[in-house]
Every structure is written in structure tokens, then in C-alpha cells.
Amino acid sequence: MRRWNGWGDSATEMKLNASALAMLAELAGTAQPTQDATLDALLAGIPASRLPPHALISTDAAERFKVALGESYPDWIRRRFGALPTVPDGVAFPESSGEVRKLLDLAQAQHWIVIPYAGGTSVVGHLDCPQSPRPVLSISLGRMNQLLHLDRKSQLATFGAGATGPVLEAQLRAQGYTLGHFPQSFEYSTLGGWVVTRSSGQQSMRYGRIEQMFAGGRLETPVGTLTIPTFPASSAGPDMRELVLGSEGRFGVLTEATMRVSPMPAHESFHALFFPDWDSAEAAVRALAQLKLPLSMLRLSNAIETRTNLLLAGHAGQIKWLERYLGWRGCADGKCMLMLGVTADAVTARQALATARRLLKRHGAVYIGRAMGNKWLENRYKGPYLRNSLWEHGYSADTIETAVDWPQVKNTMHAMEAAAHEAFAEFGQKVHAFTHLSHLYPQGSSIYSTFVWATAPGGFAENLKRWQNYKARVAAAIAAHGGTVSHQHGVGRDHAPNLALEKGQLGMATLAELCRHFDPKGIMNPGKLLQDGGGELSWDREPK
Ligand SMILES: Cc1cc2nc3c(=O)[nH]c(=O)nc-3n(C[C@H](O)[C@H](O)[C@H](O)COP(=O)(O)OP(=O)(O)OC[C@H]3O[C@@H](n4cnc5c(N)ncnc54)[C@H](O)[C@@H]3O)c2cc1C
Structure with missing residues (x-):
């Protein structure tokens, strides 16, 4: 069973050995375990739903809580310290594009906010639920997970967008194929989530990033259905796939995706x-x-x-x-x-x-x-399970990543680690910072840094403050070296403040205009990707 307040399946554990703990004490300082909140205490605080009863929508508090958070550090400490987030008013579990269509029509007519939810593995606040006078509906795609069509001649497979890594690969491997997309969150993240966050898997050097695999699909938008046909290649103007890739639930719900698959390697x-x-x-x-x-x-x-x-x-x-x-x-x-x-x-x-x-x-x-x-x-896929053991020993862990051209790689890596050291030093703390290059290109490389520090006394607010300070400093170091706000985790709310640095004013205006085009009433996942949503929305926390 998936842990409610930690990473992964509760049957899998990664223990820290004595030498690793000694190294942490040396490099991150000594730590004291903190007291965890209980799920019952959190559920007891969830307010009543504002949604009317509907056959496709559950208003059960436990279901609503499950979709309220992702896997970012702020999400993690909310669960652990019992700081209740704003929770959607209801969750729908559609089984077809038709049901998604109905839900979007209803949400649009009633002026509800919609947050698509897939694997819940976002680490950048994609799933944050706004406080709003409008009810919030989460559309959970987990039941749309089947292989719908396999074109062996063209090596194209169409799936329901809610298929998780293991469910998708099992269906493909039964036919002798693989997608070859293996992010470290593989166990829980989904095809639709990968496409709309521009994900990258561990073997991207052979299979490509998700954008190279995404051949076409079906996006249910508030104003209609966008169907993207597959072509081996096309010079027919701008590519509609680019509107879906990285759209982070802003333009609609991706219900089906046709992917370029490969025969299982020998x-x-x-x-x-x-x-x-x-x-x-x-x-x-x-x-x-x-x-x-x-x-x-x-x-x-x-x-x-x-x-x-x-x-x-x-x-x-x-x-x-x-x-x-x-x-x-x-x-x-x-x-x-x-x-x-x-x-x-x-x-x-x-x-x-x-x-x-x-x-x-x-x-x-x-x-x-x-x-x-x-x-x-x-x-x-086991590395992230260490986060559970680290927490139990009193340590917090987080990762930050970017990509730069080769001349900037070494300096950016050093600057990211140095920024974290400076940020925690402000609080008299040490941080264990280490880095790898995980996706290498002829032009440059991604840079992926991990940070481990002692969880501070003072609960959610104090630890959030320290995290915001370090996150902002590392983001500034990345920006100063010309790095992208994200190589693989996307923008969400946490990276939205820096997006204009790389898109420019005209680029940001174009994105805002696209949001208005597909979603004139502003119902789709507001506040993510762009810092919008108008004065009527407020948030449990602000990114720094
Ligand atoms: C331990 C761990 C390891 C990770 N490793 C990697 C890695 O190696 N590579 C990598 O790229 N990422 C990684 N990530 C980040 C994360 O797994 C990816 O961002 C992933 O693509 C999110 O997919 P999801 O299905 O969990 O989406 P969610 O977290 O549920 O949603 C993410 C965003 O996408 C939107 N969305 C999801 N599905 C749809 C849909 N069908 N239509 C419209 N909008 C949708 C949501 O509204 C939200 O805005 C990791 C995360 C964790 C926690």
C-alpha cells in the first residue's frame, strides 16, 4: 500500500547504515526525530464539501485529502507535521474521455475550479489547491489506464493517460514492446503526468525525453476536444503537440496519448x-x-x-x-x-x-x-525511499535540478551547492549537498543536486521558512548561470516566479493568451505555470 505520509510502498524500506549516519552527522549536523501527526487528526480538520451530490464525484474527506498534495518538500512537511492544506471539495474518477468531457462541461457551467490529478508525484506544487469562493474539483485519472490500441507496423501505442509506469509497461511488455520511460517516480507517476510536465526518464539517451515519444493524443479542454493526429513528421506549421507538452493541466485534461514505442531490447x-x-x-x-x-x-x-x-x-x-x-x-x-x-x-x-x-x-x-x-x-527506484529513513532520523531531504550548456555545467553545479550552504548557514545549520549529471546531451547537461539537512524544531512554519530561503537562493544561482527553471520536474507553483526569466515578456503573454483561449473562464488549475488566478485566489503558502 502507498504510504500516506512518505514515499512509496509501505512494504519497501531503505535503511541508513551506521557509516551513512556518521557521515550525515559530520556533514549535515546532528538531528533529532520529530513527532509525526496522524492521518485521523488531519482528516478530522477537513471542512465539508461545497459541491452538490453528483454520480461521478466523491466528497469523502479521505479521498479529497489524497489528491490535495504532491511530493514536494512543503507537501511532505504538511503531512508529517499535520498542517492541513486546502483540500479540493470533491474528486471524480472518470473512466472515459466522455466522462471527462461531462465533468469539464459541468465545471465550466458552474464556474468550479478543476485540478487534474494523476500519480500525485509532482515535486513543484502542481497540485496545490487554492482557497477560493469557487468550489474545487479534482479529476483523478487513475481509472483511465488501459492500452487502447497498438499499431505494430508504426510502433505506436495509445493508452489512457492515467496509466502508471508499471501498468503501462506490463501491458506493452506482454506485446513485446517497451515505452522506455523510466523516471525515478516510475511506480506511481503516469503517462499523462509525464507528457504535461515534460518528464525525462533514466534511459532518455536511448528512448528520448517524453516529448520525443509523444506522437499525438486527445485533450479535453473547456472549449472542446483537441485531437492531435499522429504523423511520422510534418512541416504543417507549429506542432499542436507542443501545446500539450508542459501544459500542466492549464489547457485541459489529456485523456489519451499515442506513444512511440520500441521492441524490447535484446x-x-x-x-x-x-x-x-x-x-x-x-x-x-x-x-x-x-x-x-x-x-x-x-x-x-x-x-x-x-x-x-x-x-x-x-x-x-x-x-x-x-x-x-x-x-x-x-x-x-x-x-x-x-x-x-x-x-x-x-x-x-x-x-x-x-x-x-x-x-x-x-x-x-x-x-x-x-x-x-x-x-x-x-x-x-529505491533511492527516494531513503527520504523516509532520513526523516525518521531527524533529517529533511530535497532535490533541485536544471540544465545548462556545457561551459556552464561545473560553475552552475558549484553555485547550486554553495547557495544551499549559504542559505542554511543563515540559520546556523549545515547541509549535505551532492550532485550528479543525469541526462547528457551534445549541447549540455542536466544538473541534479540533492540536499540533506537536520529538520528544525518549530514544526511546519519554521521548516517551510528555511526551505523557502534555500529554494529561492538555489533558484537564483541557477538563473545567474543561465539554467532553465527545470530540466524535468516542470514549473508548478514553485518555479512559476522565475519562468519569465527564460520565456521573456512576450513569451509569458503568449502563454497567458493560450490559457484564455482554451479556458476562457479560468477554471483549469489556476496559479500553476503562470502566477495568475486573479485576486479571488489565495494560497496556503507562497513560493519565494
Ligand atoms: C521520488 C520522485 C522521483 C521523481 N523522478 C523523476 C524523474 O526521474 N524524471 C522526471 O521527469 N520527474 C520525476 N519526478 C517528478 C514527477 O514524477 C513528474 O513530474 C511526473 O511527470 C508527474 O506525473 P504524475 O502522474 O505524478 O502527475 P501529478 O503529480 O499528479 O500531476 C502533475 C501535474 O500534471 C497535471 N496532470 C497530470 N495528468 C494530467 C492529464 N492527464 N491531463 C492534464 N493534466 C494532467 C496535474 O494537474 C499537475 O499539474 C519525480 C518525483 C518524485 C516524487
């Missing part, structure tokens, strides 16, 4: 290599990304993330031997770990791996084989 393997230092590692992966070999993944950890990962791996004896061997090969204190994936037919995979290893060796890489790669594969 060969897939993951390999670990180490570099003596960051500069040699970055030069190596840049050259490799620009060579455009058929690799599926490159994931380069900086020195502090490498140290953290080796400690978290457990097996202290084996890691000691590995470090001794690496030291002897020139990879000592500042060493950086690279995880490399190859997904292809057996011959192509062998050739790609051999070419990659030759290139990386020229930059000082030490290849250590597949054992750590196999471990990575086994645990590919």
Missing part, C-alpha cells in the same frame, strides 16, 4: 567507471555525449555524491577493497563515479561499449565492470 547492461577528478570526468562524458553512440544512460556523480553512494552501498569490506584498488589506479579522494548504460542489440551494444571504454580510458577512467551497474538496476 541487450541491456549497466557499467561503473571511476575518474580521478571532476574535470577529467566532465571532459570525458562531454566527448562521449557528442560522439552520439547508442548508449542509454550516462550518470556522473561528483566527488561528494560518489563518496555518499559508496557509503550507502553497505558491504563495507568490499567497498574498502574497491577504494584501495581505485586509489592504486589513481582515483583517490576526489574520485567521481560514472554509471553507463547500453541498450541495443548484442552486436551494437558490444561495439558501443568498447568504443565508449576506449574514449573514457583516454580521460583516465578506471572500468570496474557490471556488479555496481547490476546493483543500480536492482535499486533504480
Whole structure:
């Protein structure tokens, strides 16, 4: 069963070993566990629904609470400290595009607010419910999760947009195909959520980002149905798919998506290599990304993330031997770990791996084989479960990501970590900050930083204040280095204040005009992507 106040399935646990806890005490300071609120206490505070009874809508308090929050840090501490968020007045569970259409028509006629809800894994406040004189309806897409059509000749599969990763892949694999989209939130996030937040999966190097896979679909908007047909390619003006990608529930509800799928690969393997230092590692992966070999993944950890990962791996004896061997090969204190994936037919995979290893060796890489790669594969979705154990030991965790062109990569990474250190130092606190490059392109790379700090006494308000301060400082560091507000998590409410920096005034006006076009009454997920919604809306918290 999915945890109500933590990440993932309650049957899965990731424990922190003694060495990892000692490292945290050194780098993030000592911590004290805090008292968790109970679900019953939160549910007891939910006000009565303002919606009239309707066959498609549940007004049950527990159902409404489930869709009120995502997985951002503020969402997390609300549940843990018992700070009740504003909760939608009702939840609908449509089973077809027709039912979504009916719900949108009703919401539009009654002037309700609509928030599409899918996997609830947003980490940037996409699901925040506004306080408004208008009732709020959440449309939960979980029942629209079936493979509707498979065109084997064209390798196109049409799904209900509410299919989660495991449900979607199981249906495709039964037919010999894969979508190949594996975000770390795979267990719960959905096809529709991926498309409208422009998601990126761990093997995007082979399969592409979600925008390369999205071939067409059906968007139910307040003013009608937008059907996007599939073409292998087209020069017929601006591409309507771009209106859906990244729309974050503002233009309508994506009910069906047709995706470019691939036959299951014959060969897939993951390999670990180490570099003596960051500069040699970055030069190596840049050259490799620009060579455009058929690799599926490159994931380069900086020195502090490498140290953290080796400690978290457990097996202290084996890691000691590995470090001794690496030291002897020139990879000592500042060493950086690279995880490399190859997904292809057996011959192509062998050739790609051999070419990659030759290139990386020229930059000082030490290849250590597949054992750590196999471990990575086994645990590919388990990292976020550490957030549960961290909290239980008194630590908070959060991640921030961006993407920049190659000349800015190293400085941006350092600036993001430094901004977090400065932000927490203002409160007399330390933070353990570490980073990896997770999606590499010939032009540049994404940068993904993780931050762990001791949860402060003082409950929700105090911890929210400290988080807002660090988030704003890291966002400013990203902006100062020309980074995008998000490489893969989207905009939501948390990144909306900085969006104008990259879209410009005319760009923002265009987005606002598109919202008015598809949604003239302003019912669709207001306040997300754009800071709009008029004076009638207020929020439980403001992004800084
Ligand atoms: C532990 C963890 C790991 C993560 N790892 C990754 C990662 O590796 N890569 C990555 O890209 N992201 C990652 N994310 C972020 C998150 O999983 C993505 O943003 C995901 O795409 C959200 O999908 P969802 O189905 O959960 O959508 P939700 O969180 O339910 O909704 C997100 C937004 O999309 C809108 N929406 C959802 N479905 C529809 C629809 N059918 N029509 C219209 N609007 C809709 C909602 O209204 C909301 O605005 C991670 C998150 C967590 C918590």
C-alpha cells in the first residue's frame, strides 16, 4: 500500500547504515526525530464539501485529502507535521474521455475550479489547491489506464493517460514492446503526468525525453476536444503537440496519448567507471555525449555524491577493497563515479561499449565492470525511499535540478551547492549537498543536486521558512548561470516566479493568451505555470 505520509510502498524500506549516519552527522549536523501527526487528526480538520451530490464525484474527506498534495518538500512537511492544506471539495474518477468531457462541461457551467490529478508525484506544487469562493474539483485519472490500441507496423501505442509506469509497461511488455520511460517516480507517476510536465526518464539517451515519444493524443479542454493526429513528421506549421507538452493541466485534461514505442531490447547492461577528478570526468562524458553512440544512460556523480553512494552501498569490506584498488589506479579522494548504460542489440551494444571504454580510458577512467551497474538496476527506484529513513532520523531531504550548456555545467553545479550552504548557514545549520549529471546531451547537461539537512524544531512554519530561503537562493544561482527553471520536474507553483526569466515578456503573454483561449473562464488549475488566478485566489503558502 502507498504510504500516506512518505514515499512509496509501505512494504519497501531503505535503511541508513551506521557509516551513512556518521557521515550525515559530520556533514549535515546532528538531528533529532520529530513527532509525526496522524492521518485521523488531519482528516478530522477537513471542512465539508461545497459541491452538490453528483454520480461521478466523491466528497469523502479521505479521498479529497489524497489528491490535495504532491511530493514536494512543503507537501511532505504538511503531512508529517499535520498542517492541513486546502483540500479540493470533491474528486471524480472518470473512466472515459466522455466522462471527462461531462465533468469539464459541468465545471465550466458552474464556474468550479478543476485540478487534474494523476500519480500525485509532482515535486513543484502542481497540485496545490487554492482557497477560493469557487468550489474545487479534482479529476483523478487513475481509472483511465488501459492500452487502447497498438499499431505494430508504426510502433505506436495509445493508452489512457492515467496509466502508471508499471501498468503501462506490463501491458506493452506482454506485446513485446517497451515505452522506455523510466523516471525515478516510475511506480506511481503516469503517462499523462509525464507528457504535461515534460518528464525525462533514466534511459532518455536511448528512448528520448517524453516529448520525443509523444506522437499525438486527445485533450479535453473547456472549449472542446483537441485531437492531435499522429504523423511520422510534418512541416504543417507549429506542432499542436507542443501545446500539450508542459501544459500542466492549464489547457485541459489529456485523456489519451499515442506513444512511440520500441521492441524490447535484446541487450541491456549497466557499467561503473571511476575518474580521478571532476574535470577529467566532465571532459570525458562531454566527448562521449557528442560522439552520439547508442548508449542509454550516462550518470556522473561528483566527488561528494560518489563518496555518499559508496557509503550507502553497505558491504563495507568490499567497498574498502574497491577504494584501495581505485586509489592504486589513481582515483583517490576526489574520485567521481560514472554509471553507463547500453541498450541495443548484442552486436551494437558490444561495439558501443568498447568504443565508449576506449574514449573514457583516454580521460583516465578506471572500468570496474557490471556488479555496481547490476546493483543500480536492482535499486533504480529505491533511492527516494531513503527520504523516509532520513526523516525518521531527524533529517529533511530535497532535490533541485536544471540544465545548462556545457561551459556552464561545473560553475552552475558549484553555485547550486554553495547557495544551499549559504542559505542554511543563515540559520546556523549545515547541509549535505551532492550532485550528479543525469541526462547528457551534445549541447549540455542536466544538473541534479540533492540536499540533506537536520529538520528544525518549530514544526511546519519554521521548516517551510528555511526551505523557502534555500529554494529561492538555489533558484537564483541557477538563473545567474543561465539554467532553465527545470530540466524535468516542470514549473508548478514553485518555479512559476522565475519562468519569465527564460520565456521573456512576450513569451509569458503568449502563454497567458493560450490559457484564455482554451479556458476562457479560468477554471483549469489556476496559479500553476503562470502566477495568475486573479485576486479571488489565495494560497496556503507562497513560493519565494
Ligand atoms: C521520488 C520522485 C522521483 C521523481 N523522478 C523523476 C524523474 O526521474 N524524471 C522526471 O521527469 N520527474 C520525476 N519526478 C517528478 C514527477 O514524477 C513528474 O513530474 C511526473 O511527470 C508527474 O506525473 P504524475 O502522474 O505524478 O502527475 P501529478 O503529480 O499528479 O500531476 C502533475 C501535474 O500534471 C497535471 N496532470 C497530470 N495528468 C494530467 C492529464 N492527464 N491531463 C492534464 N493534466 C494532467 C496535474 O494537474 C499537475 O499539474 C519525480 C518525483 C518524485 C516524487
